[in-house]
Amino acid sequence: MEAWYMDDSDADQRLPHKLDPDRPVSLEQLEKIGVFYWKLNADTYESDPELEKIRKENGYSYMDIITIHKDKLPNYEEKLKMFFEEHLHLDDEIRYILEGRAYFDVRDKDDRWIRICMAKGDMITLPAGIYHRFTLDETNYTKAMRLFVGEPVWKAYNRPADDFEIRQKYVNSLRCA
Ligand SMILES: CSCCC(=O)/C(O)=C/O
Numbered sequence: 001m002e003a004w005y006m007d008d009s010d011a012d013q014r015l016p017h018k019l020d021p022d023r024p025v026s027l028e029q030l031e032k033i034g035v036f037y038w039k040l041n042a043d044t045y046e047s048d049p050e051l052e053k054i055r056k057e058n059g060y061s062y063m064d065i066i067t068i069h070k071d072k073l074p075n076y077e078e079k080l081k082m083f084f085e086e087h088l089h090l091d092d093e094i095r096y097i098l099e100g101r102a103y104f105d106v107r108d109k110d111d112r113w114i115r116i117c118m119a120k121g122d123m124i125t126l127p128a129g130i131y132h133r134f135t136l137d138e139t140n141y142t143k144a145m146r147l148f149v150g151e152p153v154w155k156a157y158n159r160p161a162d163d164f165e166i167r168q169k170y171v172n173s174l175r176c177a
């Protein structure tokens with residue numbers, strides 16, 4: 001996993017969009033905005049005790065696997081467009097990359113974009129209420145595990161969603177961080 005502040009160019013969303021000079025973002029900085037990260041062995045995900053432990057400790061009872069590729073995902077273009085709209089969810093977004101690569105972009109406290117480059121073995125949780133978006137990189141392929149506490153709710157609320165209780169709760173949580 002590698003993270004950095006993004007430039008504001010309109011070029012292809014699949015490009016890295018690093019600043020020049022680069023402004024890397026550390027795990028500690030991500031934790032301050034409620035983003036948590038684990039590194040796992042994706043080759044053994046079907047029988048990995050480390051993954052089992054994380055699921056048990058955090059109550060991630062639900063899981064499925066999504067393959068994001070033009071030949072595998074129904075309504076591929078439409079879904080990618082939707083994923084890249086800035087949005088929030090009422091619950092945490094938990095993703096584990098099993099193959100390929102992808103970018104998760106999150107807003108920092110000052111509303112600046114941080115790009116999180118996720119590759120095989122990277123697992124992340126984005127807090128409920130954080131504004132974020134998702135895109136493939138130039139390799140155009142990823143396979144990811146989606147986890148959830150209880151029955152999954154995939155509904156995304158596009159920005160602006162500032163009046164949502166979960167958004168206010170998230171914003172308030174940043175004050176004490
Ligand atoms: C890798 S899962 C697809 C992206 C997604 O579900 C989402 O909500 C992105 O923010």
Ligand SMILES: [Fe+2]
Pocket residue numbers: 087088089093132133156
């Ligand atoms: Fe999302």
